[in-house]
Amino acid sequence: xxxxxxxxxxxxxxxxxxxxxxxxxxxxxxxxxxxxxxxxxxxxxxxxxxxxxxxxxxxxxxxxxxxxxxxxxxxxxxxxxxxxxxxxxxxxxxxxxxxxxxxxxxxxxxxxxxxxxxxxxxxxxxxxxxxxxxxxxxxxxxxxxxxxxxxxxxxxxxxxxxxxxxxxxxxxxxxxxxxxxxxxxxxxxxxxxxxxxxxxxxxxxxxxxxxxxxxxxxxxxxxxxxxxxxxxxxxxxxxxxxxxxxxxxxxxxxxxxxxxxxxxxx
Amino acid sequence: xxxxxxxxxxxxxxxxxxxxxxxxxxxxxxxxxxxxxxxxxxxxxxxxxxxxxxxxxxxxxxxxxxxxxxxxxxxxxxxxxxxxxxxxxxxxxxxxxxxxxxxxxxxxxxxxxxxxxxxxxxxxxxxxxxxxxxxxxxxxxxxxxxxxxxxxxxxxxxxxxxxxxxxxxxxxxxxxxxxxxxxxxxxxxxxxxxxxxxxxxxxxxxxxxxxxxxxxxxxxxxxxxxxxxxxxxxxxxxxxxxxxxxxxxxxxxxxxxxxxxxxxxxxxxxxxxxxxxxxxxxxxxxxxxxxxxxxxxxxxxxxxxxxxxxxx
Numbered sequence: 112x113x114x115x116x117x118x119x120x121x122x123x124x125x126x127x128x129x130x131x132x133x134x135x136x137x138x139x140x141x142x143x144x145x146x147x148x149x150x151x152x153x154x155x156x157x158x159x160x161x162x163x164x165x166x167x168x169x170x171x172x173x174x175x176x177x178x179x180x181x182x183x184x185x186x187x188x189x190x191x192x193x194x195x196x197x198x199x200x201x202x203x204x205x206x207x208x209x210x211x212x213x214x215x216x217x218x219x220x221x222x223x224x225x226x227x228x229x230x231x232x233x234x235x236x237x238x239x240x241x242x243x244x245x246x247x248x249x250x251x252x253x254x255x256x257x258x259x260x261x262x263x264x265x266x267x268x269x270x271x272x273x274x275x276x277x278x279x280x281x282x283x284x285x286x287x288x289x290x291x292x293x294x295x296x297x298x299x300x301x302x303x304x305x306x307x308x309x310x311x312x313x314x315x316x317x318x319x320x321x322x323x324x325x326x327x328x329x330x331x332x333x334x335x336x337x338x339x340x341x342x343x344x345x346x347x348x349x350x351x352x353x354x355x356x357x358x359x360x361x362x363x364x365x366x367x368x369x370x371x372x373x374x375x376x377x
Numbered sequence: 378x379x380x381x382x383x384x385x386x387x388x389x390x391x392x393x394x395x396x397x398x399x400x401x402x403x404x405x406x407x408x409x410x411x412x413x414x415x416x417x418x419x420x421x422x423x424x425x426x427x428x429x430x431x432x433x434x435x436x437x438x439x440x441x442x443x444x445x446x447x448x449x450x451x452x453x454x455x456x457x458x459x460x461x462x463x464x465x466x467x468x469x470x471x472x473x474x475x476x477x478x479x480x481x482x483x484x485x486x487x488x489x490x491x492x493x494x495x496x497x498x499x500x501x502x503x504x505x506x507x508x509x510x511x512x513x514x515x516x517x518x519x520x521x522x523x524x525x526x527x528x529x530x531x532x533x534x535x536x537x538x539x540x541x542x543x544x545x546x547x548x549x550x551x552x553x554x555x556x557x558x559x560x561x562x563x564x565x566x567x568x569x570x571x572x573x574x575x576x577x578x579x580x581x582x583x584x585x586x587x588x589x590x591x592x593x594x595x596x597x598x599x600x601x602x603x604x605x606x607x608x609x610x611x612x613x614x615x616x617x618x619x620x621x622x623x624x625x626x627x628x629x630x631x632x633x634x635x636x637x638x639x640x641x642x643x644x645x646x647x648x649x650x651x652x653x654x655x656x657x658x659x660x661x662x663x664x665x666x667x668x669x670x671x672x673x674x675x676x677x678x679x680x681x682x683x684x685x686x687x688x689x
Binding site for chain 2: 370
């Protein structure tokens, strides 16, 4: 048991060392896209509501819309920070050869890296949340909603990791996977409610989306953070279900991909 | 046009990297896999370590099927790739060593003792806390070796471990591997383009050409494939006539001024021919050597038909 924790702990330590080596890169990677995106949306909704400050759009007044966008920012930082860039590079450049020889599996190495990243994100997110609270963006925050939202978002992090891992594994078949990554991010932004709350979409789209993992990536965790505690348990189960499905697909794809692996450049 | 056509229809050519290959390696042996670029040496290394799976045939290393990649198998082997760093680039070597200690479940006491022993021998004690990316190629390679030996592997795969290193660094690595082998007796499978590596370390060599085994035997027998001939170089105090039969019949190579000649004499005629030249010509110096292994290798790469079928 001790050796199990030592393996995972040391791998996470190495990941932290790697992240902290290039501090500027790290902060840009973590905060850059999410913060820029948040300020664009903040300005956009300020302009929309500016003409009529008391307007309510599909149940959202200005205050609620900004609170929704703040939670989206928190979810993106806490649950969707990980990317598959390193994974696909490891495969494409033949670096996985070393991991195939170590008695610590490749997926474990990347999962430990993800957990290390997640831990770091958690600390940064706590600082961000305190700042947002101090600025008065979140008026009606309840401890229960916060706790449920954090638990759900951490699980969403697991689902996002498996999705990204799957995209990274495509490097067994594709020279470059960045285009797949960009497509996944754009599709996820639109369909998960990261740009607009899903109430603003036509009813049939909302119903159809519930059969996909997308609303569980952003919209539902945001609703839980905003106090819809009735959604918590069902969302938790569905996110867990999708995570297991994606993990299963990743295992199959890894086994198929490894047969094609030629360890180029070795 | 070709580029546009290739968008819709492509022709693929399938090459077999290794075929009809079989080899038996004894425990504790150091074996050299030799061959030109693209011969299939590294493909074999990848198969031996379980990185890639052979399309047919069977393979057993330490009683394991490498492709099943069981943890017990992975704990017993190590691979050093001269062209690819296995240490984590942005962190100091000690952090990588600590990580490997955890992966291979090496006891703290053994870890400290091995780090001390290996770092002293390789003279890298002062480099253990420097980021890998800041080290020279030679320094990095020493640390790569150290990392691969930390768990005392039973089989070590060395894929061109001295590539790109200067002569002194190459010699240092060779010396280290030789002493390490004497002390711990692991099985070592080495590929290298430097014959000095092979000559210094290997007693058993396997020559691969175009994916097929062409020689499998001792290095001594390999050197004798081209015959038991000696290279003898004579230096004269003045230019001599070069068409004498004692030069002409022995593949003589002259320098520009006719004051030095190199001839290839069969072992049994060495005394007789040398004596004749010493008596008839103003010899000021001479020395004898066997045919260098590089020359044997070059000749056999160019003329594989010279290799007797019984040595395959």
